[in-house]
Amino acid sequence: MEIRQRVLGFITARFPLAELTGSEDIFSLGFVNSLFAMELVMFVEKEFGITVPNEALRIDNFRTADSIAALVQRQLSVTA
Amino acid sequence: MTSVTDRGIYLDATGEFVDAYIVPYADAWDRAGAIPEDLLDRLSGAGLWAPFLPVTVGGQGLDMIGFGTLHEEIGRGCSSVRSLLTVHSMVAWAVQRFGDDAQRERWLPPLAAGRTLGAFCLSEPAAGSDTSAIATRAVPHGSGWRLTGVKKWITNGQRADLFLVFARLGAGTVAFLVPRGTVGVGVRPIDDMLGTRASMLAEVTFDDVELKSDALLGPSAFASGMVLTGVLDLGRYSVASGSIGIIRACLEASAAYTEQRTVGGRPLRELPLIQAKISDMVTDLRAGRLLLADAGRLKDAGDSATLMATWIAKYFTSTAAARHAAEAVQIHGANGCSPQYPVARYYRDAKVMEIIEGSTEVQRTMIAAEAYRGRVR
Ligand SMILES: Cc1cc2nc3c(=O)[nH]c(=O)nc-3n(C[C@H](O)[C@H](O)[C@H](O)COP(=O)(O)OP(=O)(O)OC[C@H]3O[C@@H](n4cnc5c(N)ncnc54)[C@H](O)[C@@H]3O)c2cc1C
Numbered sequence: 001m002e003i004r005q006r007v008l009g010f011i012t013a014r015f016p017l018a019e020l021t022g023s024e025d026i027f028s029l030g031f032v033n034s035l036f037a038m039e040l041v042m043f044v045e046k047e048f049g050i051t052v053p054n055e056a057l058r059i060d061n062f063r064t065a066d067s068i069a070a071l072v073q074r075q076l077s078v079t080a
Numbered sequence: 081m082t083s084v085t086d087r088g089i090y091l092d093a094t095g096e097f098v099d100a101y102i103v104p105y106a107d108a109w110d111r112a113g114a115i116p117e118d119l120l121d122r123l124s125g126a127g128l129w130a131p132f133l134p135v136t137v138g139g140q141g142l143d144m145i146g147f148g149t150l151h152e153e154i155g156r157g158c159s160s161v162r163s164l165l166t167v168h169s170m171v172a173w174a175v176q177r178f179g180d181d182a183q184r185e186r187w188l189p190p191l192a193a194g195r196t197l198g199a200f201c202l203s204e205p206a207a208g209s210d211t212s213a214i215a216t217r218a219v220p221h222g223s224g225w226r227l228t229g230v231k232k233w234i235t236n237g238q239r240a241d242l243f244l245v246f247a248r249l250g251a252g253t254v255a256f257l258v259p260r261g262t263v264g265v266g267v268r269p270i271d272d273m274l275g276t277r278a279s280m281l282a283e284v285t286f287d288d289v290e291l292k293s294d295a296l297l298g299p300s301a302f303a304s305g306m307v308l309t310g311v312l313d314l315g316r317y318s319v320a321s322g323s324i325g326i327i328r329a330c331l332e333a334s335a336a337y338t339e340q341r342t343v344g345g346r347p348l349r350e351l352p353l354i355q356a357k358i359s360d361m362v363t364d365l366r367a368g369r370l371l372l373a374d375a376g377r378l379k380d381a382g383d384s385a386t387l388m389a390t391w392i393a394k395y396f397t398s399t400a401a402a403r404h405a406a407e408a409v410q411i412h413g414a415n416g417c418s419p420q421y422p423v424a425r426y427y428r429d430a431k432v433m434e435i436i437e438g439s440t441e442v443q444r445t446m447i448a449a450e451a452y453r454g455r456v457r
Contacts, residue, residue, distance in 0.1 A: 014453060034305030035387060038313075041306060042384035054180060057303035 050075040102157035109278040124194030130172035138192035144379035155325025159429035160278035171198025199240035201231035237282025252301025264289035275428035323397035330408035395443040398433035405430035
């Protein structure tokens with residue numbers, strides 16, 4: 001499955017009522033707090049076997065499923 | 081990671097350490113309201129301060145399941161000592177997880193060795209459960225910041241060398257590493273608490289403290305939110321482990337006492353109402369360990385489900401500890417109310433477990449919210 005789809009799958013599993021597209025701002029949905037932010041980062045690291053470096057822990061990298069997918073791609077190419 | 085045999089030896093040695101150096105003295109420390117320096121040194125010698133740190137910086141590379149076992153062991157001996165380890169672990173973990181190379185190089189070796197002791201500064205006189213109410217504030221100053229505010233109920237604040245401080249910066253909340261010796265940092269001891277009386281609490285004040293750019297932990301407010309979530313999660317895991325230790329201590333004390341104390345010529349242990357209390361301690365000890373092991377396993381796997389698993393483990397174990405400590409005092413009768421037996425200390429310490437690292441009410445709110453998210457593990 002595409003990275004973007006797997007990210008969306010994780011978010012909608014946590015929030016079944018969220019109807020989300022790849023470019024939609026996750027943090028504008030209202031239910032996102034620092035707990036979910038942490039869950040999201042942990043999910044991304046485990047699911048794709050990457051480490052998100054400190055300098056990449058910026059909200060812009062996690063704002064949408066598309067931006068998360070781009071971050072994962074970048075990290076995968078760093079470790080490859 | 082240490083090898084499995086090393087791990088087993090290390091954890092067994094911790095049990096022996098607790099029996100030799102903690103159990104016999106914990107009541108005296110509780111009365112004195114402090115943990116003596118020689119015990120702090122012994123904790124360093126045994127590598128107990130931050131054993132999850134990698135071997136390369138002086139840690140033991142211990143996994144989180146092992147860390148839980150360790151804090152159960154310490155917790156069965158003395159909740160005050162366990163509290164010191166809890167807040168220190170939170171600081172060490174935060175530096176390891178979110179520090180840049182320079183911060184890691186500077187702080188991890190002394191934190192691993194126990195040469196530098198850490199304390200966690202979030203609560204304030206007017207902000208506890210509601211962390212969004214914190215008023216400690218940082219304002220940009222040159223390439224760094226100036227920090228002003230008051231932190232209250234800081235475990236080991238009296239003795240710690242390095243404070244992890246949460247403060248407002250603009251609209252967000254950020255985390256700073258502030259060495260105790262920094263100009264403008266003040267420490268006022270808080271004594272005579274109900275429980276964990278030897279955990280050397282303090283009010284720590286920051287009066288226009290000048291911080292350089294290397295004080296900020298995590299590169300942004302987004303990251304700092306995670307620093308807070310992450311360290312509280314680890315603290316909660318440690319408190320859950322310590323609460324299991326309290327249940328175990330209550331069970332051991334109650335089993336010993338009911339064997340030798342007689343009523344009407346029969347030992348208490350033969351009375352069904354006493355057996356009911358003991359059976360519940362045995363059962364909750366096992367159940368608590370399973371919940372903790374679940375949270376620990378998920379942590380070791382890097383699975384985000386550990387966050388909720390840890391809430392649940394802490395809720396279950398802290399409330400069970402408070403219940404069983406009350407029953408342990410009950411079983412001991414007047415002796416249980418006296419300083420001759422440790423159960424009065426367990427009772428006071430257990431109450432604290434229901435308040436710190438997310439109070440029972442806050443935990444129940446979080447756990448219930450999970451049900452309505454439509455996904456319960
Ligand atoms: C021994 C000890 C050691 C501590 N060590 C530290 C430390 O090292 N560092 C640190 O930063 N802090 C420390 N604390 C502070 C601790 O984190 C706070 O006490 C805790 O967060 C609760 O906050 P509070 O005491 O302000 O209570 P409040 O938040 O004022 O809560 C009062 C009561 O209201 C309930 N309540 C609050 N919010 C809600 C809600 N939304 N819904 C329902 N009920 C609610 C609470 O459960 C509680 O019963 C320590 C406290 C103690 C007792």
